Amino acid sequence: MNEAVICRSVVKNFGTGENEVKVLRGVDFDVHYGEMTFLVGPSGCGKTTLLSVIAGLLNATAGDLRVLGTDLAHLRNGKAVEFRRKNLGFVFQQFNLLPALTAAENAAIPLLAAGWNRRKAVDKAVTILEDLGLGHRVAAKPNQLSGGQQQRVAFARALIHEPRLVVCDEPTSALDADTGHHVMDLLRRIAVRPDRAVLVVTHDSRIFPFADRIAHMNDGLITNIEKNNEGELEHVA
Amino acid sequence: MTFVAWQMLTGDRAKYLGLIFAIAFSTFLMSHQVSIFCGLMNRTSSQIDDVQDASLWIMDPKTQYLDETKALTDQDLYRIRGVQGIEWAVPLFKGTSRAKGPDGKFRGVILMGLDDSTLVGAPRKVVKGDWRALAEPETIAVDQTGYEFFFPGEPYTLGRTLDLNDRTVKIVAIIDSSAPFVNLPVFYTRYSQALQFVGRERNLMSFVLAKAAPGVSDAEACRRIADATGLKAVTANAFAWETIWYYIQNTGIPINFGITIAIALVVGTVVAGQTFYLFTVENLKQFGALKAIGVTNLVIVAMILMQAMIVGAVGYGLGISMTAAFFEVTQNNLDLRGFRLLPEVMLGTAAAVFLIVILASFVSVRRVVVLEPAVVFRG
Ligand SMILES: Nc1ncnc2c1ncn2[C@@H]1O[C@H](COP(=O)(O)OP(=O)(O)OP(=O)(O)O)[C@@H](O)[C@H]1O
Ligand SMILES: [Mg+2]
Numbered sequence A: 001m002n003e004a005v006i007c008r009s010v011v012k013n014f015g016t017g018e019n020e021v022k023v024l025r026g027v028d029f030d031v032h033y034g035e036m037t038f039l040v041g042p043s044g045c046g047k048t049t050l051l052s053v054i055a056g057l058l059n060a061t062a063g064d065l066r067v068l069g070t071d072l073a074h075l076r077n078g079k080a081v082e083f084r085r086k087n088l089g090f091v092f093q094q095f096n097l098l099p100a101l102t103a104a105e106n107a108a109i110p111l112l113a114a115g116w117n118r119r120k121a122v123d124k125a126v127t128i129l130e131d132l133g134l135g136h137r138v139a140a141k142p143n144q145l146s147g148g149q150q151q152r153v154a155f156a157r158a159l160i161h162e163p164r165l166v167v168c169d170e171p172t173s174a175l176d177a178d179t180g181h182h183v184m185d186l187l188r189r190i191a192v193r194p195d196r197a198v199l200v201v202t203h204d205s206r207i208f209p210f211a212d213r214i215a216h217m218n219d220g221l222i223t224n225i226e227k228n229n230e231g232e233l234e235h236v237a
Numbered sequence B: 001m002t003f004v005a006w007q008m009l010t011g012d013r014a015k016y017l018g019l020i021f022a023i024a025f026s027t028f029l030m031s032h033q034v035s036i037f038c039g040l041m042n043r044t045s046s047q048i049d050d051v052q053d054a055s056l057w058i059m060d061p062k063t064q065y066l067d068e069t070k071a072l073t074d075q076d077l078y079r080i081r082g083v084q085g086i087e088w089a090v091p092l093f094k095g096t097s098r099a100k101g102p103d104g105k106f107r108g109v110i111l112m113g114l115d116d117s118t119l120v121g122a123p124r125k126v127v128k129g130d131w132r133a134l135a136e137p138e139t140i141a142v143d144q145t146g147y148e149f150f151f152p153g154e155p156y157t158l159g160r161t162l163d164l165n166d167r168t169v170k171i172v173a174i175i176d177s178s179a180p181f182v183n184l185p186v187f188y189t190r191y192s193q194a195l196q197f198v199g200r201e202r203n204l205m206s207f208v209l210a211k212a213a214p215g216v217s218d219a220e221a222c223r224r225i226a227d228a229t230g231l232k233a234v235t236a237n238a239f240a241w242e243t244i245w246y247y248i249q250n251t252g253i254p255i256n257f258g259i260t261i262a263i264a265l266v267v268g269t270v271v272a273g274q275t276f277y278l279f280t281v282e283n284l285k286q287f288g289a290l291k292a293i294g295v296t297n298l299v300i301v302a303m304i305l306m307q308a309m310i311v312g313a314v315g316y317g318l319g320i321s322m323t324a325a326f327f328e329v330t331q332n333n334l335d336l337r338g339f340r341l342l343p344e345v346m347l348g349t350a351a352a353v354f355l356i357v358i359l360a361s362f363v364s365v366r367r368v369v370v371l372e373p374a375v376v377f378r379g
Helices: A047-054 A077-087 A103-113 A118-131 A147-159 A177-191 A205-210 B002-011 B013-043 B074-082 B131-135 B144-150 B191-198 B218-229 B236-250 B253-282 B284-293 B297-330 B343-369 B373-377
Strands: A003-014 A021-032 A036-040 A062-067 A088-091 A165-169 A197-201 A213-218 A221-229 A232-235 B056-059 B086-100 B106-114 B126-129 B139-143 B161-164 B167-175 B186-190 B207-212 B232-235
Touching: A003 A047, A003 A197, A021 A036, A021 A047, A021 A197, A021 A213, A021 A221, A036 A047, A036 A177, A036 A205, A047 A062, A047 A165, A047 A197, A047 B373, A077 A088, A077 B284, A088 A147, A088 B284, A103 A118, A103 A147, A103 B002, A103 B284, A118 A147, A147 A165, A147 A177, A177 A205, B002 B013, B002 B297, B013 B236, B013 B253, B013 B297, B013 B343, B056 B218, B056 B236, B074 B086, B074 B207, B074 B218, B086 B191, B086 B218, B106 B144, B106 B191, B126 B131, B131 B139, B131 B167, B131 B186, B139 B144, B139 B161, B144 B167, B144 B186, B167 B186, B167 B191, B186 B191, B207 B218, B218 B232, B232 B236, B236 B253, B253 B284, B253 B297, B253 B343, B284 B297, B284 B343, B284 B373, B297 B343
Parallel strands: A036 A197, A036 A213, A088 A165, A165 A197, B106 B186, B139 B167
Antiparallel strands: A003 A021, A003 A062, A213 A221, A221 A232, B056 B207, B056 B232, B086 B106, B086 B161, B086 B207, B126 B167, B139 B186, B161 B167
16 A cells, blocks of 8 residues: 555534634545655645644544554544654654754654663764764754754654654745755655655745645645656646 | 653753742741741740659649749648659749849849759759759859850859849859740759749749659659649640640740741742743643654653652752751850751651642643643644
């Protein structure tokens, strides 16, 4: 099977009764292994919500959702946390690094959470940071790093435990164009592997060329999916 | 994750120190005030504790505490001596007099009159001289407070004189008395002489001190004396506690100290709780990221509690050290003698700090547990 994520008629409402907001209105959407999939669309259309549902941070109101072969709707809360810890890597728009920890320690958090001993975890983090070109800054605290460097630390944190699905929400919107380009180039090279899927939410059209597949979203629905064939975008659904 | 919790806590120096300070401050205030309170209450029974030869105190049945007595009669003394199972019984005077120094300086003093022939009740912690010399006429034993008041800055010398009720008396011993509740010097003399030094009272038998015969328990002896004479007979320990309780129940002292201690507790909780809560709220995004990444609520609660416990332990250690240092520094000060940090107070304060820390982290824990990890994607 080639799909890491399969969404069928996924619905997500917030609130109840008069205050009910229908944010996802029946999303059909797949994310493939070995690909970097972009989820794009106007502000407020539901991209972050869909990403959160796929990452198991929000429960879908209705519909079928299989992530890495697991039916998330039927995972108990504790199991969902464990599922995330083992299988998902997260990259946030605001980096969300812990200011009190060094770059290497921040990157090591998923391993620490899995019970690794600190030395081994930090050693592995240093290796990944070297791959990301941050070998000389492993002992720096986040406030001593530039935005692009911080986002690279966040990449290291998202990848260190070798998750099968990496989700990124607006990874470049806090960065200038050149830096954004640079970190996406890095992410593409280091994160995309045959046994891993990468899902990126963005509305930064300058980085679209990095996508293998682009899903356009509007008003809670996927409206159009394009595939990138050597720079040529080809409509698939 | 222990390491992460530790780094998060100590990474923010200002808040960390603020938390430590709040806990240290409450610890110091609580332990210091409770210690002073205990020391002060303990002082109310000092003159009972300093009597070491007799285990039984006999007094008028209506006597409530050490400092207010109704005199007994010679008749009472003879009847007590007649009770089966009493080895001996002697009179004791406790009252006040006024002493005048060679330069005319005068001061009220607590005057203890000891049985002429046995000197039962004489102080045993003698700094200079010999209490047995009280057997000589016109002699007194004075405590250090008294000596230093009348002869300030002068080395302890025996044979100096003071006037008590216009009678000149010679100092034959300088003693280390337990500090009395009222801040007055304590003088000892013989019972028959106390009469002359006080003058106005006809009968001076404030108490009868007695000892049970071998084989008779103190409790049994007390019961027999009470039955035979209708007087109140209690052990020294019981009388000391009665006196302490009298002061606790009949003065504003416990309330005043209670208020200070309660304020320390409340301020400690509120300041520590507030700072800790702000600390958590500021780190909410970080906790959210940890939750999203897959750190369980249980681990996060453990992290917060660990942070709170560290703050509590360090703050407590600092505060209790300050209290200990205070009593260490002041232990040679005559006015503060007898005040010290009791192990019970250390334990009690530790329990209070534990409570503060738990209360302070409770709100933070709640906030983090209900936090939706999805917030990390919101800007
Ligand atoms: N917890 C919530 N409660 C109520 N409404 C919510 C909640 N989360 C999101 N929404 C609403 O859902 C809609 C979609 O939000 P979402 O964050 O998914 O949009 P988005 O496509 O990521 O937008 P942007 O590009 O601005 O990040 C918005 O109208 C938002 O107000
Ligand atoms: Mg969004």
